[in-house]
Amino acid sequence: MPKSPPNHSSRFGSAHAERRPRGGEPARYDRQRLRQELASRMEDLRLRAAAADEAARSLADGCDLDAADAGSRRAAVADERRRADEAREQLGRVQAARCRLDDGTFGRCVSCGTFIDPERMSAVPYTELCVSCSRGAEGGGR
Numbered sequence: 241m242p243k244s245p246p247n248h249s250s251r252f253g254s255a256h257a258e259r260r261p262r263g264g265e266p267a268r269y270d271r272q273r274l275r276q277e278l279a280s281r282m283e284d285l286r287l288r289a290a291a292a293d294e295a296a297r298s299l300a301d302g303c304d305l306d307a308a309d310a311g312s313r314r315a316a317v318a319d320e321r322r323r324a325d326e327a328r329e330q331l332g333r334v335q336a337a338r339c340r341l342d343d344g345t346f347g348r349c350v351s352c353g354t355f356i357d358p359e360r361m362s363a364v365p366y367t368e369l370c371v372s373c374s375r376g377a378e379g380g381g382r
C-alpha cells in the first residue's frame with residue numbers, strides 16, 4: 241500500500257501571508273528557532289554555572305591537603321568561581337537577547353540601534369553590539 245494518499249494535501253500555505261515588501265527591514269529571524277536555541281543555551285549555561293559552583297565549593301571544602309597543595313587548590317577554586325561567573329554573565333546576555341526577541345528589538349545594536357549584520361546574529365544570537373560599537377567597546381580601553 242502507498243503510505244500517503246494525496247487527498248488532503250491540496251490546501252497548504254493559505255495561512256501564511258506575512259510577506260511585507262519593506263526595504264528597511266533586515267533579515268527576518270526565525271524567532272521560534274532562536275527562542276529554542278537561546279533557551280537551550282540558557283539551560284546549558286545554568287548547568288555550567290551550577291557545576292562550577294559545586295566544584296568550587298567541594299574544592300574549598302576539602303581540608304585534608306597539605307600546605308603545598310593549598311595554594312594550587314585556592315587557584316583551582318578561583319578558577320571554578322571565575323568559570324561560574326562567566327557562565328552567569330553570559331546567561332544574563334542570553335536572557336537579554338530573549339527579551340529583545342520578545343519586544344521586537346532583536347537584531348539591533350543595543351548601543352546605537354543599527355541593525356546588526358544577520359550573519360553575525362546567527363553566529364552568536366545574543367550579540368548586543370554592531371561591529372563598529374563592539375570595536376569601540378573592545379579597543380577603546382585606557
Ligand SMILES: [Zn+2]
Binds near residue numbers: 351352353374
Ligand atoms: Zn552599534
